[in-house]
Each structure stands twice: as C-alpha cells, then as structure tokens.
Amino acid sequence: MNTVSETRLRARYAETDRMGVVYYANYLVWMEVGRVELCKSLGFDYRDMENEDGVFLAVAESHCRYRAPARFDDEVIIKTRVEDVNSRIVIFAYEMTLAGTGQVLATGHTRHVFVNGQMQRTRLPQKYHGMFGL
Amino acid sequence: MNTVSETRLRARYAETDRMGVVYYANYLVWMEVGRVELCKSLGFDYRDMENEDGVFLAVAESHCRYRAPARFDDEVIIKTRVEDVNSRIVIFAYEMTLAGTGQVLATGHTRHVFVNGQMQRTRLPQKYHGMFGL
C-alpha cells in the first residue's frame, strides 16, 4: 500500500492544557481524523463500513512519540498510511507536522482488529480487500 | 423532589486549557457526573434505564454560568437535583463548588426529553415515576 492521505486541522483551544500546549491524548484524536481521511482516500467511508457492513476497527494498541509541542491555532498536517494489513488486523502509521515549517510534531501508529457490533473478532469483508491492497 | 445528590471529583490536567483553568465545555461533563450520581441517589442506575428499558435522556438545552475558575487538581463538589419533571421532560439543576472553601464555581441546568433508541420521543416508564417524585 502506497496511499498516503493528508489532512489538515487547527489545534483547538479545548485541546490545549495549562502547559500552553496540546494535551498528549489529543494526538490520538488527530490520528483518528487522519484514519478517517485515509479511508476516504482508499475509496470508502469508514462510517459506511460500520453502518452497512457492521464491521468496526477496534483499537488494540496505540503508540505516539511527541517530538515538538503543538500550540493553539497551529495548523497541523496529518499524514496517514496503512503500515500493515491482513484480513484480521490493520496497522496505521501517522506523521503530524506543522503546516508552516514542516516541523515534525509527533509520529505514531495504531493497531486495530476487525470486530463486529458485539466486539467479537471478524474478518475484513471481501469488498474492502482491494482498497486495502490485499 | 427534594433529593440533592453530592459528588466529588478532581479537576484533571486534560480538562484545563492554556489559560490555566478548566475549559468551559468540561463543566457540562461534570454536570453529567452529577446527573449519574443523582440517579443513583434516586434509586436506579442511569445505565440500566438505557440498557434495560431502552429509555435515554436526550439533552435539549444546557445553560451554565461560570462564576470562578476551577484549576488543576482542585477538588470540586457537584450538587445536583431535579428542578422539574413530567413524563416527557426532566430539568436538572447543578451547583459546583470548591471543596476547600465552598466558593461557587458554576451553576447551571440541563433540560432533557425522554427518547427511545431511535431518538424518538417517549414517556418515562411507570416504574421510574416514584423515584422522580411523579
């Protein structure tokens, strides 16, 4: 898989903390924003995968390295790609940079298992295999 | 209805913003904490009302007056009571104070309509009437 999606957002006041920088958990929210955008780039809406196919991406692992702080109203670019995938598991990789300077703010990845609405493991439906490069 | 529930929490770092105080939207989260506690005081778990009876409290209105800022690690007391209720609607009132000094941080109310899982209006089931003082 070579598709890399790129999406932009601005750091919200709500996302900062009293240290004056973006609170560390919010980078995982930004990863979600990147993930949803990547799905659109791959050819589907993640919402439809849940609503129409009853398949959910349950998070099994998250990892983030914080390299430079993001601040209120900073424009951030999130680059997202599939790092690894099979019919059971998908790993996404992320890079978040400052739009103005290209400075790397954070990098990370998340590992997900495909589950059904009852949180039981399932397989990625056939129709998505091509989009994920399987 | 005279029941007033009282619950305590500590302001989290995540809840502060770069002004060094608790971000204003988080007081609505604290109201939810108070509401859930009030339900327990009234004799039921709000979770069961959703899971077992399929009745949800959809928020129709929120109002909050911010009187003094809460800061990281402050212990906050949330007092919650039913201000008005009928079989269609319930209004909760809240007062949040600083545990150490009694200083009022915020007051507010939320108005809710009873809905089913499809977000359609419904009535409060008979079994809850006594608990709500109807």
Place this chain on the structure above:
Amino acid sequence: MNTVSETRLRARYAETDRMGVVYYANYLVWMEVGRVELCKSLGFDYRDMENEDGVFLAVAESHCRYRAPARFDDEVIIKTRVEDVNSRIVIFAYEMTLAGTGQVLATGHTRHVFVNGQMQRTRLPQKYHGMFGL
C-alpha cells in the same frame, strides 16, 4: 455588527457517545471553533490578542439548544456573529447546521468578559474597537 463567519468541520468519532450522536458538551467546543474563525473574519487572530495584548475572553455564560443530533462524519457549518459588545463584555451567537441539508442542529450563545492573565477584569484594548464595531 453584521459580520457572520462561517466555518465547517466534520464530527469526529471522539466526539460521539454511546447514544451514537455527538455528546452535548462538544457543541461548546464547536462554538469555540466558530469564535476563533469569527475573530479572523473581524481582522485579528484571537491567539495574538492573548499573546501580544495579554487580553483573554473568559467565558461567563454558555447556553445551547440542541435541535437535532449530529452524527459521526457529518459535515457541520458553524455560523458565528457578535450579538452584543461593549468594552467590558462580548456576547457571541452561534448556529450550527448540517452541511448537506441545512437542518439546524443547535443554536446558542456565550457571554465573555475581557480579563488579563491574572483573570482580572479589563477593557477591550482600543485597537480592537473598530474590528468589534465599537
């Protein structure tokens, strides 16, 4: 003041709750997004007002009426305007609608007092008067 800013965002998964809709406190975060955008429309960055002039918009009151639920990945338009302003206080009004249909999701307002970095009341600096229509 007749300036109305318009900004768009997509409801994040993080912003939904187990009822399947956007959690009510997050509309106040969206109001902040609208507010920051309105400042840009009026001719300044709110970040600069804080960083360069040491003037902050402390929230004194929030009010929101929830008219229809927003759901994950919905595109939302936030219209923001100054409803009232003097050198001590500013009131912003908001309307949030669904981009596709124009359906009104929520309306509300927030009242703010100008404070300094020590959270003491101050006046809006002269340089901003014109931008706010004073």
Place this chain on the structure above:
Amino acid sequence: MNTVSETRLRARYAETDRMGVVYYANYLVWMEVGRVELCKSLGFDYRDMENEDGVFLAVAESHCRYRAPARFDDEVIIKTRVEDVNSRIVIFAYEMTLAGTGQVLATGHTRHVFVNGQMQRTRLPQKYHGMFGL
C-alpha cells in the same frame, strides 16, 4: 521504586463513543489521573512541582495496549508505578482493571522529560530525588 498507587474512577458517558465503549484516547487521560495520584503517594503534589518549582513533566512517548473494552459507569482501578527514572527522564507504567472482576482493560506506559516553563529540558530538583527513589 516499589510504590504502586491505586486510584478508582467511573467511566463517564462523555468518554464513550458510538461503538458503546470508552474511546481509546481517554485511557491516556486515565493514565494522567493515575500519575497525579502516584505523585501524591510518593509524597508531593504534581501541581506544586509545576507551581512552586517550575518543573513540568513533558510527555515524550505514550504506549497503550487495549485488552478489553471499558463501558459507561464501569468502575476502573488504575495502578501506577515508576518504571524507570533518572534526573532527566521518568517512565511510568499503568495497569487498568475492572473493579468488579479484576479483568485487565489496558496496560501501558508513558515516558516524560523534565522541562521548565519554556519547554526546555531541565533536571529533576534535588528535593524530589528521594521521593522518586533516586
């Protein structure tokens, strides 16, 4: 260091998402709750370290493995300990379990560097060395 702090919280409605479980970024918020509690167990308030000594724990890395979903109103126990520490860096380890059954919900760690108010690297002040077991 053998001190393990234990703190309890209840999963908030705000913390759930439309999958009906606690959203993955919120576990990092819970880690913060555990961290603040561990500092109290070690003999100081983290707030004082910031306010009085101007020393902050900037997060450099976070890692979380999600083992079972937490749901609304679940009582969760967070066990926190110092995994490694020197005068420049501290690593905290966390285990989150369900209070009723002991089921492990998540495990993880965070790595922090000591910084001053300008986000520049500094050393842990001498007065804290004993408390951290240095």
